[in-house]
Amino acid sequence: MDILDTIKKRQSVRDFSEEKISEEHLKIILDAAYHAPIGRAAYNRYELIVIKHKEKIDALAQKIAEAGILTKHPFFHAPIVIFVAAKPNRERLDGCDTGCLIENMMLAATSLGLGSCFLYTVSEVINGRPFLLQALGLSDEYRAMSAVVIGHPKEKDLPPKVRPGIATRVL
Ligand SMILES: Cc1cc2nc3c(=O)[nH]c(=O)nc-3n(C[C@H](O)[C@H](O)[C@H](O)COP(=O)(O)O)c2cc1C
Structure with a gap:
């Protein structure tokens, strides 16, 4: 898929089928992350934590529910x-x-026909609670910055999203 088509096609998906993501697709998505620009090229400051077993995702979700926020x-x-x-x-x-x-990662997922959603709020819930950081295998010096969920959208062929545009001044 052309990059501009991919950018326009991407939209947040919050309803997924149970179909798993293939290892091949996961590899492509991670490779897209590895090619992201990073300030001062400080790639070694970041860590990606991939949770791909349903039991582990549900166990973390359960722990987050215990925090009583989401x-x-x-x-x-x-x-x-x-x-x-x-x-x-x-x-x-x-x-x-x-x-x-x-x-x-989201654009790579879109180009593979997958859906995704950027999740920031959950990272705030995790960072305030050492037991949730531990559940992610993170020591105290690390912070969860954000997460992305990826899967096969339940609804196929979502219509293109109409967007409001952004105030723009050309000087
Ligand atoms: C920085 C950032 C944080 C976001 N955090 C959340 C979140 O915590 N939960 C959620 O459901 N969506 C989250 N989103 C998704 C936005 O709500 C979504 O991108 C926006 O409504 C535009 O819709 P679209 O992604 O379909 O274009 C986030 C998106 C961005 C860019």
Whole structure:
């Protein structure tokens, strides 16, 4: 798929079928992340945590539910959840890097006919709670930056999304 078509086709998917993601597709998605631009090329500051077993995703969802904040399944029952984790350094730059990593993964997923959704809120829930950081295998010095869920959309051939545009000034 042409890159511009892929950009326009991507939209948040929050309803997934139970079909798993193939290892081949996962590899392509991770490779897209590895090719993201990162401020000062500090790739080694980031870690991707791929959770691809339903039991593990549901166990983490259950622990998050115990925190009593999110009421719905935080990962929308997606077959794959990928967290971006980092040792916080320059907060705003970390957020920009994370956006680049996740957008690359979402665009790769779209080009493969998969659906995805960027998840920030869940990272805030996790970061305030050491037992949730531990559940992700993260030590205290790491933070969950955001996550992306990826899977086969339940609804195929979603109509293109009409977007409002963004105020733009050309000087
Ligand atoms: C930085 C960022 C954080 C987001 N966090 C969440 C989130 O926590 N939960 C969620 O359901 N969607 C989240 N989204 C998805 C947005 O709601 C979605 O991208 C937006 O409504 C535009 O819709 P679209 O993705 O279909 O184009 C996030 C998106 C971005 C870029």
